[in-house]
Each structure stands twice: as C-alpha cells, then as structure tokens.
Amino acid sequence: MIMMNTFTLTKTTKTTDPIAFIRLGRILRRRRWVLVTGILSLLTLALCAAMLMLGNTIYPVRDVIAVLAGEEVKGASFAVGTIRLPRMLAGLFAGFAFGVSGYIFQTMLRNPLANPNVIGITSGSSAAAVFCIIVLQSSKTVTSVVSVIAGLLTSLLIYILSRGHASFSIGRLILVGIGIQAMCNSMITYLMLIGEEHSLPAAVRWLTGSLNGVRMDELPSLIISCLILVPIICLLGRQLMMLELGEQAARSLGVRTDAVRVMLIVSAVILAAIATAITGPFASVAFLAGPIAVRLTGAGSANSIPAGLVGGVLVLAGDLVGQFAWTTKFPVGIITGIIGAPYLLFLLIKLNRRGDF
Amino acid sequence: MSFRKHVFQARDLVAGYDDRIILDHISLEIPSNQISVIIGANACGKSTLLKTLARIIKPKSGEVLLDGQPIHKIPSKQLARVVGLLPQSPIVPEGITVADLVGRGRYPHQSMFGTWSRKDYEAVAEAMEIMHITDLANRPIDELSGGQRQRVWIAMALAQQTDILFLDEPTTYLDITYQIEILDMLTDLNRRYGTTIVMVLHDINLSARYADYLFAVRQGKLVAEGKPSEVITSELIKDVFGLDCTIIQDPISNSPSVVPIGRHHASGGIPTAIGGKVHVR
Secondary structure, eight states: OOOOOOEESSSSOEESOHHHHHHHHHHHHHHHHHHHHHHHHHHHHHHHHHHHHOSSSOOOHHHHHHHHTTOOOTTHIIIIIIIIHHHHHHHHHHHHHHHHHHHHHHHHTTOTTOSTTTTTHHHHHHHHHHHIIIIIOOOHHHHHHHHHHHHHHHHHHHHHHTSOSSOOOHHHHHHHHHHHHHHHHHHHHHHHHHSOGGGHHHHHHHHHOOOTTOOGGGSHHHHHHHHHHHHHHHHTHHHHHHHTTOHHHHHHTTOOHHHHHHHHHHHHHHHHHHHHHHHOOOTTHHHHHHHHHHHHHOSSSOOHHHHHHHHHHHHHHHHHHHHHSSSSOOOHHHHHHHHHHHHHHHHHHHHHHHTOO | OOOOOOOEEEEEEEEEETTEEEEEEEEEEEOTTSEEEEEOSTTSSHHHHHHHHTTSSOOSEEEEEETTEEGGGSOHHHHHTTEEEEOSSOOOOTTOBHHHHHHHTTGGGSOTTOOOOHHHHHHHHHHHHHTTOGGGTTSBGGGSOHHHHHHHHHHHHHHTOOSEEEEESTTTTOOHHHHHHHHHHHHHHHHHHOOEEEEEOSOHHHHHHHOSEEEEEETTEEEEEEOHHHHOOHHHHHHHHOOOEEEEEOTTTOOEEEEEOOTTSTTSEEEOTTSOEEEOO
C-alpha cells in the first residue's frame, strides 16, 4: 500500500504533490522579499524627496523638479541644487554603502557584531582624516584620499593581527578590531584637544558622522564606487549565501571560497572606506541595516540590496530627525547612534545567553 | 538498473599542518557504488583523510583522482556535481526554511542567477522524500530537533545529486534511534541509486554493520582495508584502538561485533549469539 501524504497549502486547499507544496512556500517567500524591497525603495524615494523639499524654506515638488531639470528657480536653485541635493545624495549613497558593507561582514563572518566599525575601517579612516585636517591642514580632496587609504591599511593590519599562528578566528578579529578602534578614537580626541579652533568643526564630523557641508564635487568617487561594486556584490550574492553554511559546505558545493571571500571583502572594505571619507562614520548604520533587512525579508535570500536600502533609509530619516525634530540641529550620526545603542545591548545579552561570547 | 561507475583513487597522500604529519603516504581506491567507512581512534587522521578526499584540505603531496583526473584540476562546480560532502558541523543560517536549505544543494547545477528549474524542484522534492522531511518543507530549521536537522542536511547533500557522497560523522550527537534511522536511509540511497558513500563513523559496531568496505587508519597510515568480516579481528582492534576485545557475531546483521574487555570485566563471561556463555582463555 502506498501512503499518500497530504500537505496543507492554505487553510482550505491541500495537495498530495510535494513539488507544488515546496513551490508554493518559495513563491510566498519570494513575494515577501519583492514586497519588502519595493516598500523600502518607495520609502527611500520619499525620504529623498523630503530631503530636497524641507529646510528653512519649504519648496514644492514642482520647484524641486524644475531645479533638478536644470532650470533656474529663484532661491530654490541655490538651496536645493547646492545645499540639499549633495546632502541627500551623500546620505543615500553613504547609507547604502554602509548597509551593504555591514551586511557582507555580518553574513560572511556569521556574527552580528562584525561590521565596518569593529573591523577598523571607519576608525582608521576617521583618525587619518582628523590628522590631515588638524595637523597637516590639507585640502578636502587630499583628506578623502588619505582617509580611504588609511581605512584599507587599518583593516589589513587588524586582519594580520587577528590571524594568530595557525588559524583565523572571528572572535579574535572582533576583539582586535575593538582595540584598534579605541586607539584610533583616543587619537582623534587628542588631536581635537590640540587642534586650532577654526579646524574643529570640520574635524567633528569624523567623530559621529554628519552630512553637514557636503559638496557636490566630493560625491563622484562614492557614487561611482557604489555603481561598480554593488552589482559585483549582487552577482556574488548566491556565493555569499553558500559561504553562510560554513567553509566546508560551501567548498563542497563548488564555491571557490577563497576567491569569493577576497572579492567580497575588498568590495565591502572599499565601500565603507569611501563612504567614511565623505560623511564620517555613521554609528550603528552598518550594524543595524543587515539585521533589519533580514528580519523584514525573511532569511534565506540574498539580502544585499534590502540591507543597502535600509542603510539609506536610516541615514536619511536620521538626518531629517536631526535637522527638524528639535530647535538645536544634531548631526545624523548622533541620531543613528541613539537607535543603535539599545540594539547592541540586546544583542550582547542574546549572544551571552546563547554562549557565543 | 545500471549505476554510474567512477574510479576514485588517492595516490600517496601526505597532509598535515606546519610540520605535524597527519596523513602519511596513503593510497587507496574507493569501491564504486558501495558504502565505505573509515574507522580509527580519535585524532588518527580519519577525518583529515575524508576531507582531503573531498578536496576540503589540499594535500602536501600526492593526489586524489576522479576517473584518472586530479580533482584539483576539475572546475569546482563540475566536480561538485559528482562529489559531495556533508561536513561534521555545518552552520544553519538563522531563520532559513527547510526547503530553502535543501535547495542550496542545487547550487552546482544552477546558472548564475539561481532560478529554480523543474529539475531543481524535482531533485529537492525527491531528496526530502528520501529523508522523510517533505511535510517540514516550509518550517524554519530553528524549530527542528537534532535528528530532524541532520536529515535536512543529508537531504541538502542528496539534492546535490552526486554519484559520490562523503559524510563526516553523520550520526554524532544523535540518539541511537536516530543513528540507526540515518544509517538506514543512507543504505536505502546506496541500494536505490547506487550512490557511492564514504563516511567516518565513531561507532565501530555500526560501521561493521553498515559498511560494505572498511578502511582502518592508525597514526595517519592505512593499516587495513576490506570487508568488515575480513578486517575486524581482535588483533586489528588492539592495533588500531589499543583495546582488548573479543569479536562475536552480531545476531541481527551477522556482521562482526566488538565486545570490549575492560579491567573490571576481563575474565567475565561473554554472551554469544545463541545465548550461552563463553570464557576468554
């Protein structure tokens, strides 16, 4: 006698076809992913529009579109075109870059604590930038270039220090990263104490991250690297999902793990370093974006794009709150930091309970 | 039904970390379409041998050959369609569902974008049916018991549809009931599809029962190989595990069964298959 299993498709329909049962589950999960990603895109778009419209003077959509189309609108052309547009673009792309970069590290190292801050990229970049501004008094371009290079070198240093004699350990990487981060931060604080007053406002950005005073000519490097690296990261999305199963499983499934890992790490490090060079480190964005995206879309799919979108949303929303919620204006990094702190505590308690720490 | 045959050989394998040698010039050929089990004491190199055969560890010298071709020269996706491995402790991504995890076994068969073809669905459904987990398809793995999880992992390896499957201690941490269940399912797989199975098992009696062929490893050297009935002797067990024992016949499977002799039970009677008592010496 053949036993036929029945599977519940919905409350009212059942099937004996296992393929239909598996397919339906996948379609539902896929639909959720598309829906969430769509909503996040719309939200991002709405926040971008708000960033352009809101300010000391509120301009209607019509004026904003006219300015973007290159028309001369009295007052709006300067406020929207010169001040608000670069601010919005910097927030969007830097948020996206931090979100994707954090998601890659968290997924590949299988640890929610792993993110560009911990891995030292942002702290190295920041310390070098502050050094350039205060001690060398270099131009903005030089500062950006130096801070990208410093970010890459710092992450390399942390990687070398955490390698140990035989094996690479993620725990060691995170601890070394936290140590280096503390060193860099104390160096920043010292430089700011000895720094001259006029260079301090520029240097403060590197402590918390801010979109204040971003100029259009600073943005091409960030936008271009996003446009090149994000597609590469998306193409490697499935390999990243396999790496999530562990080195051995990934290799036996035919993933060239070493090559894939190097490509992903280099892409993520460059994204984070370039974003830091322009906006400074946004506390918590890289750390929050991935877990929020995974929670929204459901695990088991490639979530680089949703993570990037969540990163963008966090930065843009944080900046709007920082600008308009109180009479005093706060840099966006402070707002995202406030959101991130409770999550970090929650995570530490959870990891501690699970015995992972 | 004829099964696809492969010649899978290792030639003069040497492997190790730094200057510690773990595999010491091992040469062997895996019998095609059979179940082979690698046995040996802890830290004898049996797991390293399995991982070197399954291309996870690169040997210092020597080579592993699939149908006469060195495996490191075969493109990795192409090799993954013939040779699969279930690692000892694979990692479950948080929140993933059973069907999605099993589906990851289809990676070497899919194009760059990973859309599921009819074949992918069929392979996943079949693998889940063999492991009796179809009704769990859309449940998150976090909710499953240890035995169920292990079945999901094996289903993932099955969805890969390889002719040769390596398993690194597939029954560790499982209750005896689930150990038998898993080994029975692997035997079904071998009998039905002719899948060549090579695994490391901890339990020597289960190894003797389920293996068609045994490889015994001691200190990185292959010391014996052959059918369990020929290989398992009290001398070999003494040699490989350093354990005094008596070999009796397993009353259920007729395979050899090891009865250890401890300090407290050295002169005790040993029940035989027919229930009488036999005295050692």
